[in-house]
Amino acid sequence: MRVHLVDGTYELFRHFYAVPPLTDTSGDERGAVVGVIQTLLSMLEAGSTHIGVATDHVIESFRNNLYAGYKTGEGIDPLLWKQFEPLEAAVAALGVVVWPMVEIEADDALAAAAASAAADARVEQVLICSPDKDLAQCVSGERVVQLDRRSGKVWDASGVVERFGVPPTSIPDYLALMGDSADGFPGLPGWGAKSASTVLARYGCLEDIPVSASDWGVPLRGAEKLARILRERWGDAMLFRTLATLRTDQPVFAVDELAFRGPTPEFEDLAASLGRPKLLARARVVAAAGRARHDHE
Numbered sequence: 001m002r003v004h005l006v007d008g009t010y011e012l013f014r015h016f017y018a019v020p021p022l023t024d025t026s027g028d029e030r031g032a033v034v035g036v037i038q039t040l041l042s043m044l045e046a047g048s049t050h051i052g053v054a055t056d057h058v059i060e061s062f063r064n065n066l067y068a069g070y071k072t073g074e075g076i077d078p079l080l081w082k083q084f085e086p087l088e089a090a091v092a093a094l095g096v097v098v099w100p101m102v103e104i105e106a107d108d109a110l111a112a113a114a115a116s117a118a119a120d121a122r123v124e125q126v127l128i129c130s131p132d133k134d135l136a137q138c139v140s141g142e143r144v145v146q147l148d149r150r151s152g153k154v155w156d157a158s159g160v161v162e163r164f165g166v167p168p169t170s171i172p173d174y175l176a177l178m179g180d181s182a183d184g185f186p187g188l189p190g191w192g193a194k195s196a197s198t199v200l201a202r203y204g205c206l207e208d209i210p211v212s213a214s215d216w217g218v219p220l221r222g223a224e225k226l227a228r229i230l231r232e233r234w235g236d237a238m239l240f241r242t243l244a245t246l247r248t249d250q251p252v253f254a255v256d257e258l259a260f261r262g263p264t265p266e267f268e269d270l271a272a273s274l275g276r277p278k279l280l281a282r283a284r285v286v287a288a289a290g291r292a293r294h295d296h297e
Contacts, residue, residue, distance in 0.1 A: 003117040003258060004048045004147075007130035008055035008098065009106045011036045012087050014150070016080045024273045029079045033087045034274055039149070040096055041279065043129075044286040050258035053091050054109035055084065057100035061108075063183075063243050070243065071184040093267040094283060097258050104247055107134055111246035113253065114138045120255045127154075134180065134244055136160045137171035165197025173206050176241035177230075185240050188233050190226055199226075206230075206237055262287030 015035025022031035043051060059073035073081065091098040099109045110128055117126045118140060128135050131148040138144055139160050146155040153159075160168050177196035179187025187196075198218050203209045210216055211231060213223035220226070230237060263283040271280040 001050055001123055001255070002048070002125045002127060003050045003052070003113075003123055003255060004043060004127050004129055005110050005113050005117070006040070006043075006051060006053045007106055007110060007128075007132065007135075008036065008053040008087060008091065009084075010130050010132060011039060012055070012083060013080065015039070016077070016083070022274070025275070026273070028082065028086075030083060030086060030274055032080065032083050033090050034276060034279075036087055037090055037094060037279060040091065040094060041282045041286065043149075044260055044290075045282070049260060049290065050255065051096050051260060052113055052253060052258050053096055053098045054106035054113070055088055055091075055098060055100050056106045057084065057088070057102050061101070061105045062103055063105070067185060067239060067243055069184050069186075071182070090270055093264050093270050095260060095263045095267070095287070097253060099252060104250060107132065108247040108250060109252060110135060111138045112248045112250040114144050115248040116252055117255055118144050123255060132182070133164070134171065134175060134183070134246065136164065137168050137244075137246060138248075139168040165193075166200045167204075170200045170204055172241045172244040173200055173204075175244035176206065176237050179240070180244060183243065185243050187240060188229050188237060190222065190229055195220055195222075195226055206241065260287065260290060262290075 012032050016032035019031050019035040021029060022034055024030045040051065059071065063070045064072065088098050088100050101109050110130070114126050114128055117123050126144040127147045128138055128144070129147050129149055131146065135146055136155065139146055139155060139157050142156045155163060157168055164171065164174060166174050174196050177187055177191040178193050179185055198220050199209055199216060202218055209230065211227065213227035216223060263280060267283060268280050271277050
């Protein structure tokens, strides 16, 4: 089996800015919710059998207590913000497992889910459906990969190296040096993608980078200044790496729980309230196909 793990927060944002507005029978905006449900149905129609969706039930997490500048919900369009909880309810009604995250983030849930699924010998491949660069640290060989469904790109371990210049295990160190504007931490002054990847491609992690740039053995302009900044801002580098490191120690599921068995009774009312009865028909067709496939096997 192949396990698909979906970044529900990313998908909700993506559809909010990509699809036309749509109100339900109560007059509430639900266009992005419908977009995500259609995405999940398309995945099921294309042959996905085991799907889990992680969402940020609240934007803040334990990382906000570590660093004041870490991302918050400030600035999110109210029409988007009001679709977070309805999305979780809609995904659950569809019959797809959803993890609403509070203390940790959706990316942490995806990381933990990827590790759990990869440990199951029955799983042929785990696909993390999100292009977010911090999730690249979860990639392992060709067994755990990242999938950008919008572009169709798949990144295995060699693809991560091609994309960032460092292997998956170095991604937290890479982000610590260059920063991650999406998550609200700046990295170290002067360090950018090129300098971070050049040094980490050779040394792997922050602790193994020589104190003096004369020992780096890599051609890099301004290396001595970068080395000095790393020495002087070592505490910040450690903090930023902690912020960038995803948690894999969270209990999430047993793989069998992710098997799609069909929509719940609530999904019929939901589809009607959205003015999209075809969503229910599609879900039932996929469920029937899955049952037929299981009986055949």
